[in-house]
Amino acid sequence: MSHSRLLLGAFGLAAVTDLVSLAAGFDAGHTAAKPLLMPLLALWAVLRRAPRPLVAALLFGWGGDVLLLSDAEPAFLAGMGCFAAGHICYLALFRTHGSRYAVPRARAGLLALGYATALVATVALLWPDLPADLRLPVAGYSLLLTAMAYRAAIRFGLFAGLGGALFLLSDTLIATGVADWPQPPGPDFWIMLTYIAAQTLLAGGTLGALNARRAPAATYGEMRAV
Numbered sequence: 001m002s003h004s005r006l007l008l009g010a011f012g013l014a015a016v017t018d019l020v021s022l023a024a025g026f027d028a029g030h031t032a033a034k035p036l037l038m039p040l041l042a043l044w045a046v047l048r049r050a051p052r053p054l055v056a057a058l059l060f061g062w063g064g065d066v067l068l069l070s071d072a073e074p075a076f077l078a079g080m081g082c083f084a085a086g087h088i089c090y091l092a093l094f095r096t097h098g099s100r101y102a103v104p105r106a107r108a109g110l111l112a113l114g115y116a117t118a119l120v121a122t123v124a125l126l127w128p129d130l131p132a133d134l135r136l137p138v139a140g141y142s143l144l145l146t147a148m149a150y151r152a153a154i155r156f157g158l159f160a161g162l163g164g165a166l167f168l169l170s171d172t173l174i175a176t177g178v179a180d181w182p183q184p185p186g187p188d189f190w191i192m193l194t195y196i197a198a199q200t201l202l203a204g205g206t207l208g209a210l211n212a213r214r215a216p217a218a219t220y221g222e223m224r225a226v
Helices: 003-024 027-047 052-067 073-097 105-129 132-156 158-178 187-225
Strands: none
Touching: 003 027, 003 187, 027 052, 027 187, 052 073, 052 187, 073 132, 073 187, 105 132, 105 158, 132 158, 132 187, 158 187
16 A cells, blocks of 8 residues: 555544544544644645645644644634635645636636625624624635635636635634534534545645646657657
8 A cells, every 4th residue: 555545544544533533522532633634634745746835735724723722812813823824825826736727717707706795794794793803813814715715616626616615614613603603513523524624625636636737748748758
């Protein structure tokens, strides 16, 4: 078995451990498994020849994961800052390595309208219920997150786009908790489920698209060599 498959298997085991621990209310399991997720996914990406911005985005996600294990407000703000840095890395990745033709222009326009509407509506609804000192940071972070989700869809297509959308859903669940809105049963489970799926789809969708582009180039080179 290759090293990349071993790392992917270890990541899957850590993800299952984390989600089962959350579902069972086993805090120690969540505390142990959560910090392992993004480093394992980042190492897997490195072995798959991932661009540096993708690896950096995953490692910033790891920083945010660790910080958000604490309930203290300074840790929450620092964790938000880590994830914001990760979104900037994703945006740099999409700009440098993404395709301008991943989706038709008309669909890109509809996505832009949909994401803009979701951003304005979500911030407007959450604003009155957020702590005063968190309103501007949450609004700024939401803008950055929405831009990342949109660019993932239009530059890398379906899988990366779905990852961006799930990241948006995961962080919206966090924001509704901060605003003290009613939560579904086991909110932390749903937050982590959507977050793990988001990062997996962003990494896997990006690498899948890049590898698909490399394959024709490699085939052409082999034909020329013959």
